[in-house]
Amino acid sequence: MTARFNAGKQVLITMKKYSGKYTHIPVLNTVVQSLEESINHVTTLLTKVDSIPSQTAGNKNMARADLVSIAVKVSNVLKVYAFMKKNQNLSNFIISSESALMNQLRHQELVDYSKNLIAHCEPVTDELLDYGLTEEMMEEFVDETAGFEVVSAEPRQLISERKTINEMIEDGIDDMQVLLANQLDPLLELFEDDKEFYLAYKSARMVVDPAKRRRSDEELSIDKPKSMDG
Numbered sequence: 001m002t003a004r005f006n007a008g009k010q011v012l013i014t015m016k017k018y019s020g021k022y023t024h025i026p027v028l029n030t031v032v033q034s035l036e037e038s039i040n041h042v043t044t045l046l047t048k049v050d051s052i053p054s055q056t057a058g059n060k061n062m063a064r065a066d067l068v069s070i071a072v073k074v075s076n077v078l079k080v081y082a083f084m085k086k087n088q089n090l091s092n093f094i095i096s097s098e099s100a101l102m103n104q105l106r107h108q109e110l111v112d113y114s115k116n117l118i119a120h121c122e123p124v125t126d127e128l129l130d131y132g133l134t135e136e137m138m139e140e141f142v143d144e145t146a147g148f149e150v151v152s153a154e155p156r157q158l159i160s161e162r163k164t165i166n167e168m169i170e171d172g173i174d175d176m177q178v179l180l181a182n183q184l185d186p187l188l189e190l191f192e193d194d195k196e197f198y199l200a201y202k203s204a205r206m207v208v209d210p211a212k213r214r215r216s217d218e219e220l221s222i223d224k225p226k227s228m229d230g
Contacts, residue, residue: 001169007207008038009039035184115145
């Protein structure tokens with residue numbers, strides 16, 4: 001699958017390199033554009049699947065510690081603000097103890113607390129600047145909250161999500177191969193006499209599977225008769 005996708009990307013690079021040779025052929029320009037869109041779609045899916053945690057326990061502990069670290073800072077700022085504004089309800093909501101956040105709240109409770117803390121901060125962001133809550137701190141807090149919410153999801157959910165995206169990647173690569181075989185390959189026959197362009201395209205279309213090649217080499221070495229010295 002990886003080899004086929006890489007071959008498709010190599011074809012796109014080749015077509016862009018020689019784009020000046022087919023600008024006068026609208027249908028070929030359209031097919032190349034479709035190829036680029038297909039590759040970009042698969043690339044986006046690959047990035048997405050790579051972002052799904054594969055070791056949930058380790059990632060979860062690290063993400064929790066990172067979230068608690070910034071949550072304590074934001075909580076302390078909001079605690080001072082609540083005291084100065086004599087807002088008892090806000091004061092009662094705030095948990096400023098690192099130990100309490102780290103050890104007493106369940107994962108979803110920590111996520112809920114962080115989201116509520118963000119909701120309390122957003123309407124008074126400008127005022128909180130005077131108390132030391134910078135824009136960078138808030139951005140970090142929002143990012144850490146979102147990140148922890150992802151890794152604290154049930155492993156079954158993450159496995160299911162990864163499986164779904166991998167299937168979408170396979171379908172995307174299959175669609176790319178159909179486009180190459182049924183549209184781009186026939187159109188490139190128009191340039192059979194342009195040896196430089198034509199051969200560069202054919203070369204880019206070659207799909208090399210290292211695993212298959214390695215197996216073939218191993219089979220050959222097994223069938224090869226041993227020398228008198230061996």
